[in-house]
Structure formats: structure tokens, C-alpha cells
């Protein structure tokens with residue numbers, strides 16, 4: 157069994173909870189409330205900015221030009237293409253994406269960002285990959301899951317979102333598969349302790365993916381929001 161297979165197997169209970177989450181169910185059946193969409197898009201915009209920085213950290217730890225090129229392509233993609241999914245959500249909820257770009261990090265977004273940036277700062281390339289893979293992986297799985305359960309997406313309000321993530325990457329290898337392949341490559345030379353550490357990093361990111369849906373659905377913000385968010 158590859159290291160990736162082992163991680164996917166361990167994360168399976170989290171993935172199942174994600175499929176059942178009311179936010180994800182709301183995408184599947186098209187009933188997602190406007191307030192949840194607004195909170196999600198606001199937070200996700202900030203989350204994607206953090207993601208770009210993690211790719212930049214990965215470049216500083218790259219040892220080959222091929223790795224550097226891979227990560228710089230991802231920076232471009234994250235900055236310019238992921239908005240397709242946000243546009244779809246905003247259209248359905250009659251929201252303007254431009255007006256959702258000046259939010260502040262809610263606790264879960266903050267925690268997820270810190271977790272990933274910590275890998276970029278203190279971790280190995282194995283840790284960085286383990287921390288960021290749950291992001292494209294769980295979204296790809298959600299997209300596929302909904303596509304498999306929905307006979308036709310014709311007229312579905314979240315069709316663009318579902319197809320964007322369900323078909324994420326190129327024809328022959330999806331983006332998540334490409335990252336898992338790279339992870340397995342790095343895992344080859346790693347010690348048992350290093351693998352154990354990377355596994356923890358991966359599973360924490362999976363839990364943080366679940367928490368991101370939870371935060372967005374219930375709009376969980378700082379308790380002392382009015383004191384903390386001083387603009």
C-alpha cells in the first residue's frame with residue numbers, strides 16, 4: 157500500500173462526515189442558505205490568499221526547477237481560476253463577489269491558515285504537501301460524490317461549482333492525484349517518524365476541511381467580534 161493509500165484510508169471517516177454535512181448537502185440539493193454562502197465565500201477568499209502563500213513557501217523549499225514550476229503554476233491557477241466556483245455561489249445567492257473581499261479571518265479560517273503556514277515555515281516538503289492535499293482532495297471527492305448521486309446536473313443551481321471540483325485537473329491525472337504522486341515520491345526517502353508526523357498534518361487538514369463547512373453553515377465567528385474586528 158502506498159503512503160497516499162494509507163492516508164486516504166485513515167481519513168475515510170472524516171470524508172464520510174463531510175459528505176453528510178448540511179453545507180455540502182445544501183450544495184447537492186441546491187438549498188444552501190444565502191447567509192451560509194456569504195460567510196463561506198468571504199472566508200474562502202481569505203483562505204485562498206493563504207494558499208497562494210503556502211505555494212510560495214513550497215517554492216522556497218523546492219530542490220528542482222520542475223517542483224518550482226509546478227508550484228508557480230498552482231499560484232496562477234488559485235489566483236485566477238478558483239473564482240469560477242465563487243462566482244457560481246454568489247450568482248445563486250444574488251451577492252456581489254467584489255463586496256465579499258474585505259472580510260477578516262474567522263477562528264476556523266485562522267486555525268487552518270496557521271496550520272498550513274506552519275508546515276511551510278517549519279516543515280519538510282513532505283509536511284507541506286500533507287498539509288495542503290486535503291484541500292483539493294476532499295473537494296474533488298465531494299464533486300465526484302455529488303456527480304455520482306445526481307443523474308443530471310442540467311439546470312442545477314450549483315452545476316459550475318460541482319463540475320469545477322468534480323473534474324478538477326487534467327484529463328489523464330487530476331490535480332489531487334498529481335499531488336499524491338508527489339507525496340509518495342517524497343515519502344520514499346522518509347523515516348517512520350517523518351511519515352507519522354506527515355500523517356498527523358494530513359489528518360488535521362482533513363478535520364479543518366470539515367470545520368470549514370461547519371463554520372460557514374453556522375457562521376461561527378469570534379465571540380467578541382465587535383472588539384476584535386477593529387478596521
Ligand SMILES: Cc1ncc(C[n+]2csc(CCO)c2C)c(N)n1
Pocket residue numbers: 200203204207230233234238290291292293295365368
Ligand atoms: C476551505 C477550502 N478548501 C479547499 C478548497 C478548494 N481549493 C482551494 S485551493 C485549491 C488548490 C488550488 O491549487 C483547491 C482545490 C477551497 N476553495 N476552500
